[in-house]
Amino acid sequence: MLTLFTPIFAFLLQQVDSGRFGVMWQSARSPDLSKFLVIGALLFIIGVAGVLTRRNIIVIFMSIELILNAANLNFIAFSRYLQDTGNMNAIAGQVFAVFVIVVAAAEAAIGLGIVIALYRNKETIWVDEIDLLKW
Amino acid sequence: MTLQGWEAVFFWIFSIAAIFAGLLTVMARNAVHSALFLISSLLSVAALFILLGAEFIAGVQILVYVGGVMVLFLFVIMLVNVGAEEQGLSEIINKPRQVVASLVFCLLLVVGLLFAINTGYQGLQKRDETMLDGATEQRRAQHQKLAAGATGTSRITGDTQQVGNSLYRFASLPFEIASVLLLVAIIGSVMLARTLKQEAAVDDVDPEVLSAKVTQDAAQEKDRPETLRDLT
Numbered sequence: 001m002l003t004l005f006t007p008i009f010a011f012l013l014q015q016v017d018s019g020r021f022g023v024m025w026q027s028a029r030s031p032d033l034s035k036f037l038v039i040g041a042l043l044f045i046i047g048v049a050g051v052l053t054r055r056n057i058i059v060i061f062m063s064i065e066l067i068l069n070a071a072n073l074n075f076i077a078f079s080r081y082l083q084d085t086g087n088m089n090a091i092a093g094q095v096f097a098v099f100v101i102v103v104a105a106a107e108a109a110i111g112l113g114i115v116i117a118l119y120r121n122k123e124t125i126w127v128d129e130i131d132l133l134k135w
Numbered sequence: 136m137t138l139q140g141w142e143a144v145f146f147w148i149f150s151i152a153a154i155f156a157g158l159l160t161v162m163a164r165n166a167v168h169s170a171l172f173l174i175s176s177l178l179s180v181a182a183l184f185i186l187l188g189a190e191f192i193a194g195v196q197i198l199v200y201v202g203g204v205m206v207l208f209l210f211v212i213m214l215v216n217v218g219a220e221e222q223g224l225s226e227i228i229n230k231p232r233q234v235v236a237s238l239v240f241c242l243l244l245v246v247g248l249l250f251a252i253n254t255g256y257q258g259l260q261k262r263d264e265t266m267l268d269g270a271t272e273q274r275r276a277q278h279q280k281l282a283a284g285a286t287g288t289s290r291i292t293g294d295t296q297q298v299g300n301s302l303y304r305f306a307s308l309p310f311e312i313a314s315v316l317l318l319v320a321i322i323g324s325v326m327l328a329r330t331l332k333q334e335a336a337v338d339d340v341d342p343e344v345l346s347a348k349v350t351q352d353a354a355q356e357k358d359r360p361e362t363l364r365d366l367t
Contacts, residue, residue: 031147033259044248054161058208059161062173065200066157069177076187084274092306094189094294097305103313105199106321108207110349116327116328125166
């Protein structure tokens, strides 16, 4: 049964490997730096969209975490790329990622403290109802 | 730098999982669901870090983000009242005009970023053409030389050692500054989350403000929902 289908698969794969679709297939089979950058950019955009459109202040904070995580992905991807090109300072990208995580943790603690204080005083978590500084 | 074989398969699985979980984080109606989707997105990105050979960052990501920050988020979600959102009584997004404007902006950002990545990466590849030749095979050969782990399925890499070396040798001042930043964050969040009663206990509230607040609170206490009373 398998021997019957093998030529068909071979033919299909041959068809796949040639042409424009084949180029895409080849690049998808061996993802390189640009794929990681695209994934990081998409995560970043999703986070920006969340910050701009949501009303819930806690979800806005989560979107900010998503943005920081996308930045981390870029740092690590470039670190690996520089390692492979033989750069001596390649590991610096990972050190930067550690600091980004530290800043994200501090930001989340302070931000959630503000949310708690705000909720005690205003009893709302909708950002469009928090307009104390508006004249 | 390319991933080959099973690494490529896992790259696609985890990157698609990260993007979908990120989308669901932004679109979920219930804030608890948002937090859980964000956890799965962070875990997928940690898996991508492992594929990139950054095991230490992946571990820190899981410990600090998933174990620390997201638990904090879940606690805060439990503390504030999100009942109206769960029941579908109120809008979860801004006014339509704002949403349209921000989505147009995001679309422009997508196009700009993808264009920048495309052209920039082509230039980068052209610059590093000679150095990237055989880099994948070289890396694999180096990986084969490492000592095998106890189960024999993986190798013990020097990633954590390298990060520690770099952190304490070349980034010791930023490291100390980061520790001060965390200390300030601890003190700041404790200060911010205090109630008026706790502030009065250490006596740094103007007595007039306090007495005015107490009478105001007593007047408000009657029409506050039951669940809020034990918060303050």
